[in-house]
Amino acid sequence: MRASLLQIDVNEGETVESRRARVASLVRDQAGSADLVVLPELWTTGAFAYEEFGSEAEPLEGPTYEVMAKAASDAGVWLHAGSIPERDPEGPLYNTSLVFSPSGDLAAAYRKIHRFGFDKGEAVLMGAGEELVTVRLPQTTVGVATCYDLRFPELFRGLVDVGAETLVVPAGWPERRRAHWTLLAQARAVENQAFVLACGTAGTHAGVPQAGHSIVVDPWGEVLAQAGAGEQVLTVEFDPGKVAVTRDQFPALKDRVLGLATPRR
Numbered sequence: 001m002r003a004s005l006l007q008i009d010v011n012e013g014e015t016v017e018s019r020r021a022r023v024a025s026l027v028r029d030q031a032g033s034a035d036l037v038v039l040p041e042l043w044t045t046g047a048f049a050y051e052e053f054g055s056e057a058e059p060l061e062g063p064t065y066e067v068m069a070k071a072a073s074d075a076g077v078w079l080h081a082g083s084i085p086e087r088d089p090e091g092p093l094y095n096t097s098l099v100f101s102p103s104g105d106l107a108a109a110y111r112k113i114h115r116f117g118f119d120k121g122e123a124v125l126m127g128a129g130e131e132l133v134t135v136r137l138p139q140t141t142v143g144v145a146t147c148y149d150l151r152f153p154e155l156f157r158g159l160v161d162v163g164a165e166t167l168v169v170p171a172g173w174p175e176r177r178r179a180h181w182t183l184l185a186q187a188r189a190v191e192n193q194a195f196v197l198a199c200g201t202a203g204t205h206a207g208v209p210q211a212g213h214s215i216v217v218d219p220w221g222e223v224l225a226q227a228g229a230g231e232q233v234l235t236v237e238f239d240p241g242k243v244a245v246t247r248d249q250f251p252a253l254k255d256r257v258l259g260l261a262t263p264r265r
């Protein structure tokens with residue numbers, strides 16, 4: 001199976017419309033060289049451009065949906081189109097990921113569960129998703145998570161429990177914590193004996209330099225490929241069958257102990 005992670009440069013020198021068209025063209029360029037294409041988190045606005053969330057928010061089936069559905073079908077690829085600031089007509093904004101099939105149909109939408117910012121930014125501007133999301137591709141079952149979710153191992157274990165073998169994580173991770181990004185991507189791969197495809201952004205927006213360094217890790221924790229800091233297409237070939245082999249040969253997941261008692265005081 002081949003995957004292309006499109007590490008997009010998100011900066012203020014480009015309008016949302018022109019970036020949307022540019023990214024769609026990059027997706028089309030992957031025709032024939034990737035089965036799955038992955039985009040980063042909030043690449044229309046930038047994950048830290050909090051002031052743009054309200055003005056650029058779109059309904060689920062808004063302009064990004066339309067352009068990306070067409071790009072997926074033009075290229076004939078599975079497309080994890082990263083996330084958009086979604087305006088729910090009956091609720092708050094959400095940080096929502098869209099996954100399209102090669103025919104351009106929406107295969108899944110995932111509202112980010114862990115919002116970043118503590119008592120500001122995304123954490124107060126957006127609502128929290130509540131549902132785990134997986135997508136069955138012909139080659140593998142994909143479990144989706146977004147950026148800050150990477151810090152919460154229980155979410156990934158939940159995805160594994162419902163069949164995920166390949167964990168896809170779009171992000172807008174800052175350069176300041178790049179070491180965490182690489183370490184956490186490897187940790188999630190090792191502990192879940194799963195592939196991790198984590199796609200970040202490049203550039204600087206809202207004064208926050210982005211880490212780039214999108215990464216693909218195999219179920220043994222080996223880094224199969226890692227991008228540099230700038231805009232880049234990171235294409236990698238991997239064997240999804242390695243998940244079953246790893247889980248069979250080193251069956252640590254079977255040794256989980258659930259429902260541990262809390263200590264008595």
Ligand SMILES: O=C(O)CCC(=O)C(=O)O
Binds near residue numbers: 116149173177180
């Ligand atoms: O956890 C981090 O360090 C970065 C998270 C983040 O930037 C986000 O979720 O948008």
